[in-house]
Amino acid sequence: MHSTTISIFLHAIRIRFKLFKKKALARGSEIGLIACAALVGVASGCVVSGMSWISKALHHLIFGISDGEWLSAASIDNQLLVFAAPIAGGVMMGIVFLLLRKRRNRPIVDPIEANALYGGRISLTDSIIVAVQNLVSNGFGASVGLEAGYTQLSSGIASKLGGKLNFRREDLRILVGCGAAGAIAAAFNAPLTGAFYAFELIIGTYSTVALAPVVVAAIFATFVARAMSGDTFLIEVGEIGAVAPHDFLPAILLGALCAMIGIAIMKGVTFTEQLARKSSIPPALRPALGGIVVGLLAMITPQVLSAGHGALHLNLDTQNSLIALAMIFLLKATASAVSIGSGFRGGLFFASLFMGALLGKIFAFPVDSIMSGSLTPTVYAVVGMSSLAVALIGGPLTMTFLALEITGDFPITALVLAATISSSVVVRTTFGYSFATWRFHLRGESIRSAHDIGWIRNLTVDKLMRPDVKKANANLSLQQFRETFPLGSTQRAILVDDDDRYVGIVLVAEVYGAEVTVQEATLEKFIRYRNEFLQPRMNAKQAAAIFDKTRSDALAVVNNLIERRVVGLLSEAHTLRRYSEELDRRRREAVGEAI
Incomplete structure (x- = not known):
């Protein structure tokens, strides 16, 4: 009886542990995000220590300085070596450029750009390339620091981890910030600096949801860097007394x-x-x-x-x-x-x-x-x-x-x-x-x-517009137009020419409300917005600006400026409503509210 009770108790514990594990690693889980941030912090500490060691090894090998000596404070007797080393580094960078031009034509995305436009997605391969280029540049004496390589590679690792775990957009952006926080914290032995570097420069805002993972990543990275390299960056200012x-x-x-x-x-x-x-x-x-x-x-x-x-x-x-x-x-x-x-x-x-x-x-x-x-x-x-x-x-x-x-x-x-x-x-x-x-x-x-402004780019006109538009030939007489569009059938009609090119918009109510003579029985005087229209790849913010400029309630969407073929219609009210909904969604994601 006693053994049966213990078995039931252990079985209940295992079930609860599995439920906790499933919840902790679930998509959008704060506990899972913190755990991943700790892993990213460890990786960042290793990245900083490894790159720092390689850089010092290159300085020692190329310039012949001692192990404990900094290159910029060293006394190097061989002036020819001082002159030739940066040139050799430049030659190597040129070779790398030629190799990359044949294989990778797209620009490399850094953590700020990734979080602003791409929801935290960074190529790990590109990040490794940046780190190698940074090491070559710094190792051969070019006047650049390693912080760019630190943050790029650490953030690339974080983005890769978040992508594998199918993190949602906001969590992935936070995890990329964790990578950058860990890199800067490890580089300067300064976890607070690393954390606020992530908030101000990588994530772009401070939120309670991001606080725990970012700080955890910075602390773990600092501990790992101390354990691996032991380097500290301190300045002794002496006694300054009270600040008046x-x-x-x-x-x-x-x-x-x-x-x-x-x-x-x-x-x-x-x-x-x-x-x-x-x-x-x-x-x-x-x-x-x-x-x-x-x-x-x-x-x-x-x-x-x-x-x-x-x-x-x-x-x-x-x-x-x-x-x-x-x-x-x-x-x-x-x-x-x-x-x-x-x-x-x-x-x-x-x-x-x-x-x-x-x-x-x-x-x-x-x-x-x-x-x-x-x-x-x-x-x-x-x-x-x-x-x-x-x-x-x-x-x-x-x-x-x-x-x-x-x-x-x-x-x-x-x-x-x-x-x-x-x-x-x-x-x-x-x-x-x-x-x-x-x-x-x-x-x-x-x-x-x-x-994060990348979501605005995804909220494009072609995703917001109505493709079922009421079109009419611009050469219709007033009587023909009234027969085609009875009063109350639609608010507006888009006019096209014989080649199906956009001509303008006619408000049906205006056509029925105007008193016209026989000589004026054409649509010419009713045509609006002849050169004001939208294009499918415009985003909601650009569309809203055009609505405001033209003072129109709705505009036609044409495929391009050359063909001007009508592909849809978009109203200002729908655009602003969807734009406001997305803004509210991003705000709630940032503060951790349920969506």
Whole structure:
């Protein structure tokens, strides 16, 4: 009897466990999403540690530096090697370009674009290609960081996992954000920074549904990276005492200054790319030519090489003159713009931190002479570092938490927050883009952030229109039209010519309500919207704008501008209703309400 009771009890436990497992892994389950986020965090930590190790190994192998030495802070006696390495990297990037051009013609989608337009879908193969290109670029000394490769590969793994588990659109977008959060958290040993990087830059919004998985991914990635590499990114600012109210003014001014310089850097990258495109230089040769420029700059100072980790610490720990700091900044900005503009693969995340720190120390010179008892140059370096990163990358809270986590100093956080808000406001009001979204704009994409606008593209006119339209020949007499369309049979008729080309729309009520003479017994005076119509591939937002412009209740849909063959009719009321329904649906998905 006792054994039977135990068996029944164990059987009940197994049934409950199976039900719990089924519910946890069900599509749309928050528990299942958190579990997947933990796996993505582990994968992100491995990605960051692995890529970091490969990069350092390449630096050691190519430049001959010691294992514990950073490339940008190393003393390299062989100047020919410093000059030739970026060129060799450019040649390799050119070869990769030629190989990819034959096999993969589509553009590579990054996490921001994937979440904004494609519901979080990223090709893992493309992500691996980006990571390899980033390693080649960084490993041979091009002035780019590895953060682009970290986030791309980690997000690609997350997207692949979510796709295999058939995640719904909103959950897949969150999981991609988890991959990016894990990558940044592991790279800087800063889980809060990683989490808010995902919220501000990848997911595009903060929600309670996304909070748990994103934070879990960031924490797991940080633990894995610590266990595998043990590297930490910390800045010692020393004792700064209490932050006085008058200290906020120079911090806000520094933020605005970094915003303007950040815009100049973004335009410099664009100018380099446009110059390369307008020239007759084949795309496969451009990275090698960019490598020549980077190599020449590196012969002046190796601080322009790679991301700049060592150079950042070197300049924070030493007291350089104003001229020396300005020269390093100009050389690094030029090297970064040329590297990216010529075709090397990488990002400006760490480069923006390094250049921002230089700007902060430069800014400290005039402030120290004007304001007695001002903050130390290192504090201004941290403020400038965060401010320029906001201008180029975006995410004021992300960079504020980064300053907090890498310094461990709370008083600085308030200064950094004020400066990053200042930088963000100046960039938004005068320029409107971060580095990533600016490049999307140049490609013709309407992306200002990672907010999901891809569903709008799927809500197209051909999915909303009515194909059963009332058509009539434009040459009908008024009497013939009235016989064909009795009053009350339809609200409007679409007129076409003898070749079935769109002519315009006639409102049936107007035809019956007008008093006309025999000489006016044609439809000519009743034809509306002769050149106002919709096309099938327009989205609901574009259609709504055309309705508003033409002040029409309904418009014809024609197949294209050449044939002008009528394929349907769409009303403004139906368009706005469906658009509002989808907006409400996305809002409820974002906050986790049942749909």
